[in-house]
Amino acid sequence: xxxxxxxxxxxxxxxxxxxxxxxxxxxxxxxxxxxxxxxxxxxxxxxxxxxxxxxxxxxxxxxxxxxxxxxxxxxxxxxxxxxxxxxxxxxxxxxxxxxxxxxxxxxxxxxxxxxxxxxxxx
Numbered sequence: 330x331x332x333x334x335x336x337x338x339x340x341x342x343x344x345x346x347x348x349x350x351x352x353x354x355x356x357x358x359x360x361x362x363x364x365x366x367x368x369x370x371x372x373x374x375x376x377x378x379x380x381x382x383x384x385x386x387x388x389x390x391x392x393x394x395x396x397x398x399x400x401x402x403x404x405x406x407x408x409x410x411x412x413x414x415x416x417x418x419x420x421x422x423x424x425x426x427x428x429x430x431x432x433x434x435x436x437x438x439x440x441x442x443x444x445x446x447x448x449x450x451x
Contacts, residue, residue, distance in 0.1 A: 330417060332441055334434050337423045341365040346419025349373070349410075351434055353380060356425035366423055372406040373422075375433050387431045394436050401440050411444055 335345060337356045341363075348366045350356075353374040356364070375383070375397050383393040401407050414420060426432035 330411075330415065330445055331419045332438050332445075333419065333421050334438055335421050335423055336429070337364060337366075337425050344419075345421040347414060347417040348421045348423050350424070351422045351437060352424050352426075353377060354425075359425075364423070370406075370410060372404065373401075373410060373437055376400055380433075385426065385428055385431065387428070390431045393433075397433055397436050398440060401437070407437070407441050407444055411441060 331346075333345075335348075337350065337359055341348075345365075347368070348364075350364065350366045350369040351373045353371050355369075374380070375393075379393070379396055379400060383389050422434045422438055424432060424434045426434075
């Protein structure tokens with residue numbers, strides 16, 4: 330299984346594979362028809378409290394990354410997501426953040442890839 334990232338505002342492509350919106354809030358200006366997503370998984374997104382605390386402040390990136398990874402481990406939603414989608418060849422994590430260097434899907438992708446690599450999915 331391969332995982333890639335893509336902003337929801339980029340052009341949809343059939344080669345994106347299984348598209349999953351991983352934001353807690355629906356992206357502005359995008360209709361559900363134009364989103365071309367198979368799943369909206371809010372459980373993979375940071376909690377509302379963590380999202381509001383971070384507020385996309387690059388100065389908080391390191392601490393945010395650690396807190397978000399801890400949330401992912403505690404919730405177990407990453408393993409559940411991978412177990413449910415283990416037959417997918419390609420999963421594209423779709424998100425709305427403008428700052429592509431300081432956004433939670435970067436952390437999520439790495440976390441999911443580590444689960445796959447360490448065979449923690451059944």
